[in-house]
Amino acid sequence: MPISPESKEDATRSLQRSSGSFELVLAPVITALLGLWLDRTLGTVPLFTVLLAVFGFAGAAISVYYQYNHRMDRLRAESPWRNRS
Numbered sequence: 001m002p003i004s005p006e007s008k009e010d011a012t013r014s015l016q017r018s019s020g021s022f023e024l025v026l027a028p029v030i031t032a033l034l035g036l037w038l039d040r041t042l043g044t045v046p047l048f049t050v051l052l053a054v055f056g057f058a059g060a061a062i063s064v065y066y067q068y069n070h071r072m073d074r075l076r077a078e079s080p081w082r083n084r085s
Contacts, residue, residue: 020064024057031056 035052039045076082 020067023060023064027060028053028056 032049032053035048035050036046038048038052042048
């Protein structure tokens with residue numbers, strides 16, 4: 001059974017909308033795992049694990065924020081009411 005172009009487009013939009021949630025979860029986890037590896041390699045307390053997890057979350061949050069603002073600016077520019085006072 002072939003998939004209609006409309007359902008493909010809907011699926012693509014859904015994935016694009018949910019990418020921020022994946023980014024907010026995966027970035028801190030991946031950076032925390034890197035920090036855990038560093039801590040075990042260097043024999044330190046979980047300093048790098050916590051530090052890198054915080055930096056990963058902050059970076060992901062900033063990225064999602066700017067993606068959202070860019071998307072909203074683009075939608076405002078395309079809106080039919082943008083030229084009204």
